[in-house]
Amino acid sequence: MIPLAAIDWHSVFFFLFAALACGCAVAVVAAENVVRMALYLVLSLGATAGLFFLAGAEFVGAMQLMIYVGGTLVLLVFGVMLTAQAPFVSIKTAPGDRVLAGVIGAALLAVLLQSAFSVPEWRKPAAGRDGEPAATPLGMALLGTRVDEASAGAPGGVRSGYLLPFEIVSVHLLVVLVGAAYLARAKRRRTPRAIEVAASMEPPATVAAHAAVGREGSRGGSVLAGGAR
């Protein structure tokens, strides 16, 4: 029996999370049910977050959980809403698409492998709390002050942070938010929209669903309430 003390536990957990992430990623491709795909995707992304925590990058790990896993949640909601009916429960990928996806995936893998093997030396994260990057320097850097750089001597050196990219991203997100609110707002005077024209040419069940959407406009959640009546 191998002595437990001799095992490098850091590597064990790394391989555990890595295998989970890769295995679930393959399962996403192999699965045919949209909801199961979303579940595997969440597991894969969650395992990636575990890898970040293992590397001591707690902020990135929590970010991964918040944005990617939380984002997949919304994807799952749409998956359930759109595919709860029988014809969409199982999705089959065309063979041509598989080939195309395989080529693109292999190209990306080649790039990643190349960069992985070009790293001169792999190090484990430093033990103890002192070696871990805290969130405060990150926040300060986003505000334009790099506290981790000893460039305080130069007057321009203090401002070598990421304030401009941060602001650009913030404004961009704000524009997206406003745009989404504009698109989703309730409209007073309505003209027949493309979705309703399309709906009138579809089977009866779908027409009813679309009509419910159209009638209620976009009052939050009214589609969900409609089913309970």
Add this chain to the structure above:
Amino acid sequence: MAEFLINSVGFPEWLAWTVTAVVAAVLILNVIAGGALVFIWAERKIAARIQDRLGPTRTGGRFGWLQSLADGIKLIAKEDLMPEGADGMLFRLAPYVSFCASFCAFIALPFAFDFVGQRLNVGVFFVVAVLGLEVFGVILAGYASASKWSLFGAMREAAQVVSYEVPLGMCVVVPVMLAGSMDLVTIAEKQAGWVTNWYLFHDPFTFVIFWVYVTCAVASVNRAPFDLAEAESELVAGFHTEYSGLRWSYFFMAEYGSMFLVSALAAVLFMGGWNGPIPVARLVGLSEGTGDTANYFVRLLGMANLLGKATLGVLVMMWVRWTLPRLRIDQVMTTCLKYCTPIAAAMFAGAMLWQLMLPGGVAPGLSRPAGEIREGWLEGPGGRSAAARSSAVAGVLP
């Protein structure tokens, strides 16, 4: 604890860390499972009293103490049913997903200064992120049950939780801003001292935003009056209609775990965490540095404080549940988008301006709380001189 095992007991390093991890995990598991037992009994008693009934009176003595245990035995003995059209794997998996999310959030929650599963420097962020994942199990359950009731319940819950995460996040940011750290331990430590040091009483804006947080927290754990997902008058039992036995009880443990968690988070963020309203330990001279035993006693006292505050929060949630009628789904969304979010945003801006206009964060004439002094938090790993630090601050503030 691991250091203690290595240095004093003489365990090898791997065993010490494993034992530490197992102890922490079992303790957290007991907080959730034991807490659920106690809270379900408390909920029955409170509901009964509010409705002018007696509630459980027989099982286990005068007050029906053992009612939850009897319920638990009944649930274990129940048959585990699965609907014919269900997606077997997802149906079986869903309760564990909910439970795991609830459990994981407890890892970063500090119970007293050193009593924390894993101290993360992004603790708040982690807890909020993981807490949002609980709804994942609910959606899976709703979808996999092959039942319209379940599906509608799950969809409602998804819409609700995703919406309420926005104002909840804004509320949580305010204590983070005041403390200058996302570490839950640091945030609670900065509120040490008398009750006036709690962020709840820091300024008018934090007082208002605390109540917004309470509303959003109740909504995000799907308690009445926001329990649209399991509205029994319309949806039978919502997402867990098709569940029975132990699987069903996993959902309930997750729900009570989340209730306790958001209450404990409120205690840490706004109500001083493990610091009591009166600094008893400091007044009698017990503080860090007076010895290991005294230290341990102080932490136990702190843990009692935090558990008491969190329990109080859960009891308030029960009180609200049995007092207020359920909201309609459009009212739920209106509360979130038209009231909670703008109020939270305005209060966030107000608290920010308060910090900026009144240095030290207190009105003129009052003294600055001791916890507010943040020497050295600007220092990065490199370490910098005081002059460089002040110039860095000058670079940030116009």
